[in-house]
Structures are given as structure tokens and as C-alpha cells.
Amino acid sequence: MANDDVLKQYLSKYRNRDYTSREVIGVIQVYRSLTFRLEAFVFNNGSRKDLLNLEGTIPVNYKGAYYNIPVCIWLMDTHPQNAPLCFVKPTPDMSIKVSKYVDSNGKIYLPYLHEWSSNGSTLQKLIQCMISAFGELPPVYSKPRNEARAPYPVNSFMPQPPGYPYPQVSPTPGYPTVTPYPTTSNLPYPSYGTPYPGAASTNGTPYPPAASATPYPPAAGYGGPSPDVGGGTITEEHIKASLLSAVEDKLRRRLKEQSQQSQAELETLRRTQQELREGKSRLEDILARLQRERSELDKNVVVLQEKERELQSAIERLGEQEGIDVDEAVVTTAPLYSQLLNAFAEEATLEDAIYYMGEALRKEVIDLDTFLKQVRTLARRQFTLRALMHKCRQKAQLAC
Known part of the structure; x- marks a missing residue:
């Protein structure tokens, strides 16, 4: 456990x-x-x-x-x-x-x-x-x-x-x-x-x-007299062949080890190359996208500079002009349009007056009787003005 x-x-x-x-x-x-x-x-x-x-x-x-x-x-x-x-x-x-x-x-x-x-x-x-x-x-x-x-x-x-x-x-x-x-x-x-x-x-x-x-068996002259094996004598040729075989076997094993190690290193390098190629492709895509965004940004900067120059010119023109009278800023082209404009402005003031009358009643500045009396008077005038605007629009062939 x-x-x-x-x-x-x-x-x-x-x-x-x-x-x-x-x-x-x-x-x-x-x-x-x-x-x-x-x-x-x-x-x-x-x-x-x-x-x-x-x-x-x-x-x-x-x-x-x-x-x-x-x-x-x-x-x-x-x-x-x-x-x-x-x-x-x-x-x-x-x-x-x-x-x-x-x-x-x-x-x-x-x-x-x-x-x-x-x-x-x-x-x-x-x-x-x-x-x-x-x-x-x-x-x-x-x-x-x-x-x-x-x-x-x-x-x-x-x-x-x-x-x-x-x-x-x-x-x-x-x-x-x-x-x-x-x-x-x-x-x-x-x-x-x-x-x-x-x-x-x-x-x-x-x-x-x-x-x-x-x-390995000893070479001639180093290990004493050569023994007899099966009635024959081990000669220098036998020893040389044995040594060559041993060296060949050792070299073959060493070559195989080196080959296996080289194959493993080559496979690692191939994987690294593939990863580097994929990274290069991603970096090229990012670079292309940045270049497109930079081109669009340059265009937007040019447009902004043009708008800024136009705005500066308009400010300079306005600075050279004289002051504008608010009452004379809007001038109608016909008496019918002037009557319609005046009726609209008065109706808007009546609507504001009715709103503030309601606020005064809520804050108990005026009593209910006064509120009803004044609202009745203002509403009657507002109705008359709206009827006048409707008739003016018909005469001027405007949307009613």
C-alpha cells in the first residue's frame, strides 16, 4: 500500500x-x-x-x-x-x-x-x-x-x-x-x-x-613454437587470415554503428529542416500581411491629410467672414414658408411650456387648478398652430 x-x-x-x-x-x-x-x-x-x-x-x-x-x-x-x-x-x-x-x-x-x-x-x-x-x-x-x-x-x-x-x-x-x-x-x-x-x-x-x-592466436615468434592442430601446423598465413578476419569484423561493426548514428542524425536534421520550412512559410505570410496593412495605412494617412487641409481651409474662410445674426440666418423664400416656420417655432415653445408646467405641479410650485387652467389655454393654442401648419403644408404641396 x-x-x-x-x-x-x-x-x-x-x-x-x-x-x-x-x-x-x-x-x-x-x-x-x-x-x-x-x-x-x-x-x-x-x-x-x-x-x-x-x-x-x-x-x-x-x-x-x-x-x-x-x-x-x-x-x-x-x-x-x-x-x-x-x-x-x-x-x-x-x-x-x-x-x-x-x-x-x-x-x-x-x-x-x-x-x-x-x-x-x-x-x-x-x-x-x-x-x-x-x-x-x-x-x-x-x-x-x-x-x-x-x-x-x-x-x-x-x-x-x-x-x-x-x-x-x-x-x-x-x-x-x-x-x-x-x-x-x-x-x-x-x-x-x-x-x-x-x-x-x-x-x-x-x-x-x-x-x-x-x-587472437599469438603470432609466430611471440608465443613459442607453433602447436600442431589435427596433424597440421598453424602458419603465418593462418595467423594473417585470422587477423584480417578479426579486423574486418571489427571494422564492419564500427561502420554499422557509424551508419546508424549518421542515419539518426540525418533524420533529426530532416525534421529540423521541415520545421524551419514551415516557420519560413508562416513568417512570409505574416510579412505579406504586414505589408498590405502598411499600404492601407499609408492610403489612410494621405486621405486624412487631405481632409485636414480642407478643414483648415474652411476654418480660414469662416474666420474671414463677419458674424452671423441668428435671427437672420434662416430666411424663407415665400410668405407661406415663413408662416409655416413661425407656427412650428411657436408650437415647439408651447410644448416646452406644457412640460415645465408639469414640473412646477410636481414640485408643488403651483396648485392643480392653476395647472389645469394654464394647460387648457396652452393646449388650445397648440391645437390651432398644428392645424395651421397642416393647412400650410397642403398649400405648399409638402408631406403632411
Whole structure:
């Protein structure tokens, strides 16, 4: 229960926290050597993010014997929408064996990861695919006993373990022997200890050495007399052919690693080029829109300047003219129109007078009798004026 609480606390920033928690608990119940922790993951662009990882060993059957392969599985915060990032994490006594499933940095490549689906892909199926692939091509091999332990390989994908680099110590006389895995599938696997229990196979035999770990036969004159093999003698031609074969194999592996690295860098550059092209297209659209807006703004400025000059001219003309008499500002062209204008002005004054009479009554300045008497007089006059305006409009053939 405590582990569940700690796991949910680690997954507080994950998008699908409950689903990821259930899946992790199910995996560590089946593979008891795996443990979870929250650590900072460094991406290729240098950004860092706290991600949950499953670290430990998984059992792999290689040529009839079980080996504990140390792995590290990083879960993205969008799990299960995005596939996890998987790595082989060798101990100081191991070396990575580059294959089509593992590169020189320990990163794991599987078809299952490439075809990852948020609907059907699970961590348990992923680990089963790892076990099947590593049973075909082991990802690590044990170093020769007389070889000094090299530091942990620098990997831009994975954070370095505590105490990196590993101290240079003389090799131990042998790997510890662990109990073989039971063949019954319902029995638990041995718990994960320190260092990785996978440092030795279940029968006490180290990890199968790679071809490059096998020493080359000594050249003539350096290792004493040439031994007889099957009645024949190892000559310089045999030694030369063996050395050429070993060098060719090593160059082929190095070329393959360089090719894979170059392909990855080329793909990154292609994605960057595509993003830059899209950004260039967006910037060109923005620039074209700004140019159109600037052209319209220039036109509006020209129109505004013209209107400003016209307004200034009108102000100057008005300043040169004499004052205008308000009473003489409006002059009608005929007596009928003058009678209509005077009747309209008087009717408007009567309407204002009736309004202010109502205000005086509301404020109790006048009594009701006075109000009714004055309003009756004003209304009668207003009616007469409206009738006069109607008759004038008819005579002048205006809209009534």
C-alpha cells in the first residue's frame, strides 16, 4: 500500500496517472527484480524532465541457460500515448554487444516499440518482446577477467548513475553464483539486488562472451613454437587470415554503428529542416500581411491629410467672414414658408411650456387648478398652430 502511495505521488504530473500506476504495479508483481523510481531524464535537445523509470533485470533464456539482463525502462508523462524509452544498463563487469536490437549507447530498438499503440500495447508485452529478442541476440557480454573495468559509457539518453565514473579496481576472481530460475511460470523471479544479479548466469557461468572478447592466436615468434592442430601446423598465413578476419569484423561493426548514428542524425536534421520550412512559410505570410496593412495605412494617412487641409481651409474662410445674426440666418423664400416656420417655432415653445408646467405641479410650485387652467389655454393654442401648419403644408404641396 505504501508503494502504491509513493508511485501515485511520483505520477502526479502524468496525464494518465491511474492507468500508468496499475500497469507499473502489474509489471513489478510479475518481474519482482524491477523497481521504480523518479529521476531526471535528459533529452537530445538538452531539456530535462522528471520521469518514472523501471530499473532491474529481466530473465533471458540463451542456449538453454537463464541470464539476468539489466534494463531500464523510462515511461513518458503521456504514457501510454507515447512509447517508453528502453535501455540496456550494463554493470562494470559487462560490455554492450551492438546488434540490430541495441546500439552502442545501450538504447533498445524493437519492432514492438516502433509499432507502439496506445490501445493495445502494454509494458508486460514489451518486456516479453525484449526477452524473446535478447534470447536471440544477447545485448551484453562479460569482459575478460584480466581486463580493467572501463567507466560507464557516456550516453546522452540516460542520466549517469551515482558515483560515475566507476572506480578503476582490479577484476574480481569470478562472478557469484545465483540460484537457477525455476521452470514453472507461476513461481516468482529472484529479487533484484546490488549489483545486478545478472552479473552471473544461473549456473555460475558468466555472460556469453562476444566474438571480439576472444583473444587472437599469438603470432609466430611471440608465443613459442607453433602447436600442431589435427596433424597440421598453424602458419603465418593462418595467423594473417585470422587477423584480417578479426579486423574486418571489427571494422564492419564500427561502420554499422557509424551508419546508424549518421542515419539518426540525418533524420533529426530532416525534421529540423521541415520545421524551419514551415516557420519560413508562416513568417512570409505574416510579412505579406504586414505589408498590405502598411499600404492601407499609408492610403489612410494621405486621405486624412487631405481632409485636414480642407478643414483648415474652411476654418480660414469662416474666420474671414463677419458674424452671423441668428435671427437672420434662416430666411424663407415665400410668405407661406415663413408662416409655416413661425407656427412650428411657436408650437415647439408651447410644448416646452406644457412640460415645465408639469414640473412646477410636481414640485408643488403651483396648485392643480392653476395647472389645469394654464394647460387648457396652452393646449388650445397648440391645437390651432398644428392645424395651421397642416393647412400650410397642403398649400405648399409638402408631406403632411
